[in-house]
Amino acid sequence: MNIYCENNNIVLTEVSDFNPVHIFECGQAFRWDRNSDGSYTGIAFGKALRIFAEDDKITLYNTTRSDFDNIWHNYFDFDRDYTAVKNILCENDDVMKTAVPYGEGIRILKQELFETVISFIISASNNIPRIKKIIDLLCTNFGQKIEYEGKYFYTFPDCNTLAECSVEDLALIRAGFRDKYIIDAAKKFSEGKISYEMLCNYDTQDIKNILKTISGVGDKVANCILLFGLARTDSFPVDVWVKRIMEILYLKKDAKNNEIEKFAFDKFGNICGLAQQYLFFYARENL
């Protein structure tokens, strides 16, 4: 990958494994929207960004080299060699040889922990359009207003702001029964009971148990938080799609979610979370 600055843009060339549709519209992040020209605009780490990919060239508009180095390089997981990952997953595995092409160009975004926690609490028993709508209302009402390319955007609210909210305050985001879970999570972060720095000291299983002390966080949501907010690729979120595809292609029978999770870890090891993404895409296209 080469990097150079052009006007106010950062241009990357010789980039492999970057498919915007697979990255932004797969349900791992909810704050990216497609523009009519095929570029995407999103907000993360308090900044807005518009990004466009064509072949192996990627343009990040109206940003700086320091923001790229400090935020976006890590956010887009550019240090990971996804081609190597795919080769490992496909080795001696005909299922993955079939599934991987469907998720071509997926990358696991390294998102902010608190945002990931709240987003996946909201995801429970919900669909992507509505998840996005709720999160949008949450940010518009409780986030910070920023300007980018002549338009206004809102950052994801911080934990202190949400910790002070009542369920009545949150009613306007239309989160339904999840409002009290959002407040509980915000309080645990605000009081310092849970933080990124603190969780980093633990192994994946211990973090999962800590996350599950937040109400509204069960196995599936905890695994999503681990994978998308803590870069723990050894966690394997089992949603209805992954459950179906694993039962059909690997287990050959009905199975409990924790049984599927264990099977995946035994098979794919510490990159089972990446395998999950390819299987998810395959399931969405073929079931």
Add this chain to the structure above:
DNA sequence: CCACAGGACGGCT
């Protein structure tokens, strides 16, 4: 009007 959506909880047995 009723079912159910990319889960979690709580009260059962």
Add this chain to the structure above:
DNA sequence: AGCCGTCCTGTG
């Protein structure tokens, strides 16, 4: 330990 009704809201 495991099962199942219920939880808000929006969409079909």
